[in-house]
Amino acid sequence: MENYRVGVIGVGLVGTEIIKLLRGRNFPAQEIKVLARSARDEEIAGKIYKVEPASIESFDGIDIAFFAGTEGAKGASQLYGWAAVERGTTVIDNGDDYRMDPRVPLVIPEVNPHHLRMHQGFVSNPNCSTIQMVLVLAPLHREVKIKRVVVSTYQAVSGTGRAAVGELERQARNVLDGGEPKPDVYPHRIAFNLIPQIGNLKDEMPGYYSEEVKMVRETRKILDEPDLAISATCVRVPVFNGHSESINIQFERKLTADEARQILQEAEGVEVVDDPSASRYPTPLYASGKDMVYVGRIREDPSTENCLDLFVVSDNIRKGAALNAVQIAEKMIEMELV
Ligand SMILES: NC(=O)c1ccc[n+]([C@@H]2O[C@H](COP(=O)([O-])OP(=O)(O)OC[C@H]3O[C@@H](n4cnc5c(N)ncnc54)[C@H](OP(=O)(O)O)[C@@H]3O)[C@@H](O)[C@H]2O)c1
Known part of the structure; x- marks a missing residue:
């Protein structure tokens, strides 16, 4: 199985859960790069992660990025999402910014995995409800x-x-x-x-x-x-x-x-x-x-x-956000779309 360089943007409730799930589900990640607004160390499930401030350049070399920053003009998805896609990263976004964008599949892997076939580098996770x-x-x-x-x-x-x-x-x-x-x-x-x-x-x-x-x-x-x-x-x-x-x-x-x-x-x-x-x-x-x-x-x-x-x-936080996002990535790997 290929090993992917993975980014997680945001270490709030959802980002932290994504990191735990990536490890718990043995996601094929050779590296998990953690980005947020401010630099610091964060302990997640017994492991220390170096959190780096996000910038467009942070996505160089990242294969799959899970976005779990806040929504809106100052949020990570609007600031870096499509720029990351241009740099070759596949983006899976938890926020609302692009869910209704016609370029973006909105996917629950058990329901509409076929929508992933039309992805253009950016996939959205639906709202938790x-x-x-x-x-x-x-x-x-x-x-x-x-x-x-x-x-x-x-x-x-x-x-x-x-x-x-x-x-x-x-x-x-x-x-x-x-x-x-x-x-x-x-x-x-x-x-x-x-x-x-x-x-x-x-x-x-x-x-x-x-x-x-x-x-x-x-x-x-x-x-x-x-x-x-x-x-x-x-x-x-x-x-x-x-x-x-x-x-x-x-x-x-x-x-x-x-x-x-x-x-x-x-x-x-x-x-x-x-x-x-x-x-x-x-x-x-x-x-x-x-x-x-x-x-x-x-x-x-x-x-x-x-x-x-x-x-x-x-x-x-799990099926409503982090788990569904990780399952989207797993499904894209299975369908050879990433
Ligand atoms: N909670 C849920 O049940 C749920 C369900 C579905 C979807 N979502 C969506 O998932 C996203 C994250 O939610 P959450 O509950 O985890 O929020 P949260 O606990 O408030 O955490 C937000 C995180 O985003 C980071 N962030 C904000 N703006 C950023 C930027 N411009 N660049 C980089 N990082 C940025 C923050 O960084 P700092 O730590 O450095 O401040 C923080 O780590 C939101 O879009 C939310 O709508 C949440």
Whole structure:
């Protein structure tokens, strides 16, 4: 197996997890170069990494680069992503900057690996909430066409990055000590509260915040279904790690709960945890630190025709980001695309 020179850009929650996974999965890396904004040493799973400040020249000689820096004009992807591609690096990006760019495949390896064949050096990882929803929608949709999806999310603070994890911890201690902590990362206190806003308002879908718009647009792109009807409400909850989603799916014809359970039991990357009489269903604590997308509470919605309800949970840092990115690289190697 060939040995690749690998770069990881950003050593926040996602970048750190990528490095752990590269080592844990024996990714064929002869070298892992770690880049961020500032130079320092970082200990990751017992090994010290020399972190170098990122620049365009940092990518000389790097075969595969995992981008896990923040999004936007000052983020690593916009500053260095395409420049790295020009220098011969294959970029796998965790951020939102280029997900809807027609040059860029948006890939969940278990769902649409064929999109990797059209890559132009730059591949995007979908949003964490999209990945776990689409892993469940795709095998059902292959069996019976989906007509409409209504999803509500319960998203952990780790989805916002390291600063938000610290904010929930500090606020929770402070409230229990009788304090009234001021919010910093979020517009409201997150401890012992929840916030029905993830991202910013978007003109293209009036009234919806950007995380909700991402779930709609990304799902359509991944499934090659530009007109699929989807409505999302995304909510930040005071959970440290693991996103949950309540999904209502309407199909073009009837799919029973038993049939759906059977399809999902056989689906790659999905595990069914569904015995409500024994209080068995997935929770964020159950999913945290694990690799699969867990689905339970699969039931037929009696309020309308051909409709199922289900509850989906996954570790947003792993399958929602780092693991999916590493799996994209593994799939590209397997398909001889890198
Ligand atoms: N957390 C999730 O569940 C999740 C899920 C899906 C996607 N994502 C995406 O993954 C990316 C990383 O998220 P995170 O949660 O790991 O964030 P984080 O914990 O806030 O860490 C961000 C990292 O990016 C580095 N960085 C920022 N701007 C940079 C630049 N211009 N050049 C080089 N490095 C830069 C920072 O460097 P310094 O350490 O030097 O400041 C830091 O190490 C984001 O785009 C996020 O939207 C996150």
